[in-house]
Amino acid sequence: MAARQLDDKKSHRKPKSRSRPVNPIAAAIQSWIPAALPPLESGDQDLRNESLINSAPKRFTIYEPLALLPTGSFTSEAWTSILRTCDEAACNSLWQSILQEISKAGQGVVTHLAVNEGIPLHKDGEDNENVRRSPSGLRMLFGDFGSWEGVGENPTKSDFENAFWVRTKQNGIFQTWAPRWTMFSRGNVKEKARVLGFKRPMAKGRENQKEDNSWAVDLYAGIGYFVFSYAALGMRVLCWEINPWSVEGLRRGALANKWSVKVIEGDDLLLPVEQLLAGGERIIVFLESNEKAQGRIGEIQETGLARNIEHVNCGFLPTSEPVWKSAWEVTKLAPEAWLHLHENVGVGDIESRRGSIQGAFETWAVSGASSRTPKVEHVEQVKTFAPGVWHCVFDVRITGGSISNNGT
Template sequence: MASRQLDDKKSHRKLKPRSRPVNPINAAIQSWITVSLPPLESAGQDSRNESLINSAPKRFTIYEPLALLPTGSFTSETWASTLGVCGEVACNSLWQSILQEISKIGQGVVTHLAVNEGIPLHKAGEEDENVRRSPSGLRMLFGDFGPSEGVGEHPTKSDFEDAFWVGTKQNGILQTWAPRWTMFSRGNVKEKARLLAFKRPSLTKGTKEERGESWAVDLYAGIGYFVFSYAALGMRVLCWEINPWSVEGLRRGALANKWSVKVIEGDDLLLPVNQLLAGKERIIVFLESNEKALERIGEIQEAGNARNIEHVNCGFLPTSEPVWKSAWEVTKLAPEAWLHLHENVGAEDIESRRGSVQGAFETWAAASGANLRTPKVEHVEQVKTFAPGVWHCVFDVRITGGSISNNGT
């Protein structure tokens, strides 16, 4: 009988419902409403408070020490009217309360709060494309995000030191950036992992001496999204990037991962190529337009370096097509190479686009004459949805049959 009673107690414990953890943002708002929000007449107050809770953001992303809220947070009619009549002290009290509650959940202490409003396609007030992908729409709610006045497009070392920097780790690799000046695309984690697992051509082609040193090229380096995947594979990487804030993030991230890195900018761009590569750094970043990449890599190869370029990454949306021919040309000395071409494609157009990409490279191959290189679109990776019915795709083009061996003979 005692045994049966014990079993009943165990059964009762199993059926006991677990208490659900309170969303930290909701907890902060409820406390703020009680302590800081001016009261209304009873019926209106209950309705307002319920609306504030229901329309508040439920999700957040931590990039220490930043908590980033999703697009549209705190913009509902109720929030806009409520925050509009609150003073700065009351608003800051809300933001601080949210940071305190998020810090309690054990994912890291956060001191800054912002809303991610996406990356505008064009510069503010201009028709020019926002090719630097500057996050000018970032809505900063609390914390010092660094200077903005007088920084312009040519930041100084002091600007970098005074800026607010954040970081995260994906696939075991650290990345860092200044959120006021540089975008970060969390959704690229899948493509980074794919590159880390990608079959290396040089590992199956000849001896180490015959293969020579392995290189990768990234023509849209950013803060090192894909650069770091290649570096983690033991390759040396040549990079091009025009946003100095992204280059500084790449530099800091490389050092955080214990990879040597060299940034070539300003007057140093005029130095002889042998001098530029003399330090044997794992990552070499050119702060200039990738329009100069083909000519510069040609000079580097003539000097005996970067002859075995195994991978070229062309990671720009909505399309990286302007650099595809350059990617084709810089791999001409490698017996096998892979080009990774990023593009936004309609879901129903993926296969037809695959055919047109194949056709473009076959045209360039036919024009090469005696250089019997063979291109083939081996795979199309659907990375993530970019918009309804539109996919961010990567076309993997495998090129075989380079005319000169990797050791330069």
């Protein structure tokens, strides 16, 4: 009986109330308004405050030590009119308050604040393509992001040392970049994971070897988005990238992940390939146009190196088609290879594009009298790029190549 009475008492207890945590940005604004803005008549003040809080960003992404706000943050009519009347000190107090609240939320200590804006396809006019994908639209709100002054197309070691660098960890792999100079695509995380889970082919006769001397090639290396996934699979990686800021980010990221890396640039590009690859580094980066990749890989393969290229990544949007023929050619010695072709495709055109890609590779196989067989095995829909447009990866599997010298 006593036990039942105890249960009854428990059943009548009121559940503990759980207050919903206040969004750190909203908390910062709530404390900033009375400290920075002049009071208004009661009704007007409540409406103003409510409008500011409701139109403020709710989300943020941390790339330590940077807090990045979504596109369009603080551009509503309510905010533009208020910020226009605030002096620099008042604005800075708002940004600092936001940084403090985000840091207190325990997701990482942040000291810099910026708004993410779209990467322009062109710069200095419609005819000048932004091939380096420089984030010129980044809206920096607080913190020292480094100076533009005196930094040209060929940054120096001093420019790199004085720049602001951030990093994040995805799939257990660090990536590093300078947000003022280099883009970062957060949405590629699933595709990176897919690469990490890719079944590695093994050349016949090498099943019991601890080191199977397999290679990957990335023709649009960037800061190492997919380079690092291949490195994590145990392959050596040959990379091409034309943006020196991306190359420096790749170098720093490789070292953070404890992979040996070598950047080949300037006069070193003229050295014999045997000398360039003699160090045995896991990642070799050529700071030059990928137009030179096929010829350079051919020279490397003539020395007996990089003959077993298992994966070639072609990760450029809106299309990586200019390098597909090169990707086909550099894998000719591998018994099995995979090409990963990135492209933006209309949702209704994915299957027809798959067919046209299959046809192109079959044509190259026939015209080159090749014994190899290409097949578009899979189409991965990575993420939406625009309404009705998908960022797709077409996986082309190539079989029937031949390899010698153990693929080293």
